[in-house]
Amino acid sequence: MTKLRLAIVGAGPAGIYAADILLKSESAFDISIDLFEQLPAPYGLVRYGVAPDHPRIKGIITALREVLDTGRIRLFGNVLYGRDITLDDLKKHYNAVIFSTGAIKDADLDIPGIDLAGSYGAADFVSWYDGHPDVPRDWPLEAREVAVIGNGNVALDVARILAKHADDLLPTEIPSNVYDVLKASPVTDVHVFGRRGPMQVKFTPLELRELGELRDVDMIVHDEDFDYDEASRAAIESNKQVLVIDRVFTKWREREVGSASRRLHLHFFAKPAEVLGDGAVEGFRWERTEPDGEGGVRGTGEFREIPIQAIYRAVGYFGSPLDGIPFDEKRGVIPNREGQVLDDNDQKLPGVYATGWIKRGPVGLIGHTKSDAMETIKHVVRDQANWWSPAHPSEESVIELLKSRGIEYTNLEGWHNLDEFEQSLGAPQGRTRIKVVPRDEMVRASNRG
16 A cells, blocks of 8 residues: 655644545545644644634634544644754655645735834734743733724734733633733723725624623724715625624614723724834824725725824734745745645646645635645645655654754643643633743643653
């Protein structure tokens, strides 16, 4: 029977689903899969990109863990591709590789003043409050008035975490250092800006509804944003999600406001124009937009300003290049055709595949990730003629390689150790877990005993 030794780089949902789909496929191969992850723990953005007060979304981890716990996939955590293991190494030990490294950087927002002190990328802030080991432990939450640019779920997550009282996050797995900083935050007003109207938002009804449930936070919306055009009315009539969003906004517009200590303002038809300030963020300027009759918006020439002391851009994620692999600098993805990586001449690169956000860009939900992985795996299975012929295909040879380089990697048993340790930290306080943040402490907890 043909042996398929497959490496997957990236242990988030995309990589784990790809492994699961391959193992469940009806291929006539003896399959051996090694999953490489740069962090000591698996699950990628589900662990480090979902706000800690979203336990229902975190339930995805249960499904991912079931895949890993089948015992048919080896996990090598704390191993960085391009440094600890290279493309040449993979060719020596595997028949093929799938890159599922996702997209973790912030997309750019090209407006004057965006680089002033006090201007931040939402992805960096999310990594901080989710306890990512490779970002600083502290965060400068010193502003009373803050702007968040974007109308997707990440923008709402950032706004919610900024506006929410820190004590209300204690039942979650929020790291201790994050709680301490949020507790000391002087914030009173968070403003969220989107270019289009309230019926064209990218966030989900669930995210929006949760926003309105914050304790001691007034939701501020503006009547001028709800003079719907024909396209918005049609969307409400034809799309259940849009209908629910409209109902949520309608309830908010009927609320009495003014009693809360914090306010969360939603501004629509607002195109970012400039971040104002002399050396540091002092204000935000935007242009009022209006529907263009074709599903988009156009500028009106009317500009408005508000005082702020910090701004977060949540306008999308962007992928990062990988050593030895083609990269589309404009789109932030690996060039590919249905997951088959393409070289500079648009020709298929033997043995190299991609799945997830590094394949198609940072769009879609978990369901898209599964179908995306199925498409890639279909080609992995069919491309036997284009697989590599590894000189050292044994499973033991990879372990020997990492040990010879002094790589202190973690494995699946190590993740179980870390998981249990984090839960033990949370138990005395009645919490599910408290995340361990420093990388060395994560590795130490993983490899204890």
